[in-house]
Amino acid sequence: MRILILSRNKALYSTQSLIRASEKRGHQVQVYDHLMCNIVVECNRSKVMIGIDDLENYDAIIPRIGASATQYGAAIVRQLELTGSFVTVTAESLLKARDKLHCLQLLAAAGIDVPKTGISAGDYCIPAVHDRISDNRSVIKLIASTQGLGVILSNSRNQGISIVEGFHRVGQDVLIQEFIEDAGGADIRAFVVNGRVVAAMKRQAIPGEFRSNIHRGASAEPIRLSAVEERIAVQSTAILGLSIAGVDILRSKRGPLVLEVNASPGLEGIEGSTGVDVAGQIIEFIENMI
Numbered sequence: 001m002r003i004l005i006l007s008r009n010k011a012l013y014s015t016q017s018l019i020r021a022s023e024k025r026g027h028q029v030q031v032y033d034h035l036m037c038n039i040v041v042e043c044n045r046s047k048v049m050i051g052i053d054d055l056e057n058y059d060a061i062i063p064r065i066g067a068s069a070t071q072y073g074a075a076i077v078r079q080l081e082l083t084g085s086f087v088t089v090t091a092e093s094l095l096k097a098r099d100k101l102h103c104l105q106l107l108a109a110a111g112i113d114v115p116k117t118g119i120s121a122g123d124y125c126i127p128a129v130h131d132r133i134s135d136n137r138s139v140i141k142l143i144a145s146t147q148g149l150g151v152i153l154s155n156s157r158n159q160g161i162s163i164v165e166g167f168h169r170v171g172q173d174v175l176i177q178e179f180i181e182d183a184g185g186a187d188i189r190a191f192v193v194n195g196r197v198v199a200a201m202k203r204q205a206i207p208g209e210f211r212s213n214i215h216r217g218a219s220a221e222p223i224r225l226s227a228v229e230e231r232i233a234v235q236s237t238a239i240l241g242l243s244i245a246g247v248d249i250l251r252s253k254r255g256p257l258v259l260e261v262n263a264s265p266g267l268e269g270i271e272g273s274t275g276v277d278v279a280g281q282i283i284e285f286i287e288n289m290i
């Protein structure tokens, strides 16, 4: 097969791991930066270009679109889909997952338990929305944060309201979310490929920190999921239309809560902590789809 990986940086662990897994299985693999891709739209002849040349045909495309280029990256993926390429994530699913509110709206509507989450456009209503979520601590977060950047723990109702007001002053919508204290600064990342959890890790935040992102210094260890956790992880990917995803789950007293679904999940933490060849599973999935 000829496989194209869209990635900003060929040297990134995830990209390298996918290259190694592809080559190990005898496939040809090419990496292009999606920000070096151009699109020309015209009736029945739309094209994606790489630099000044037309992009050649590939059997499969693995988009690794980070948060810095979501919209543009999604446009490139959409064009590739429209021209008949097999992509491991569609533009539509990528956009749904990247928007934390959209993702939670869909999960909650489908009966998946999530932390209670609100949004308010007007300053006037912030207290009323906050009160529906919590009378004390809350988490205020950017709709498109990644790596825990833009996720803030507020220690009181007044603090929460003032943080949201502050964001509104700079034209930024934010989510007000129930703080799941029982999670104890930990979360679970379930890596799903084609409707099956292929690896799972527990991430524990450093002392004094509630965000368990690896990029924020958290440690990771392999973990066995309960049957319920496994089921909701797989269901969540199906709801978002994702074949490959990292589902983040908080363990709470009322059961597992899905926090978010990552459409471009990193491989370093999960492969490093569990020893599972996740990239190999992804390539195997593509082989079965082509």
Ligand SMILES: Nc1ncnc2c1ncn2[C@@H]1O[C@H](COP(=O)(O)OP(=O)(O)O)[C@@H](O)[C@H]1O
Residues within 6 Å of the ligand: 115, 139, 141, 145, 146, 147, 148, 149, 151, 177, 178, 179, 180, 181, 183, 185, 186, 187, 210, 211, 212, 213, 248, 250, 259, 260
């Ligand atoms: N409502 C919450 N209650 C408890 N912990 C939370 C909550 N929201 C986020 N966290 C912690 O912060 C981390 C980052 O939040 P998340 O919503 O996943 O944003 P990001 O996309 O930036 O990773 C989570 O992995 C979790 O450890």
Ligand SMILES: [Mg+2]
Residues within 6 Å of the ligand: 147, 148, 213, 248, 260
């Ligand atoms: Mg996260």
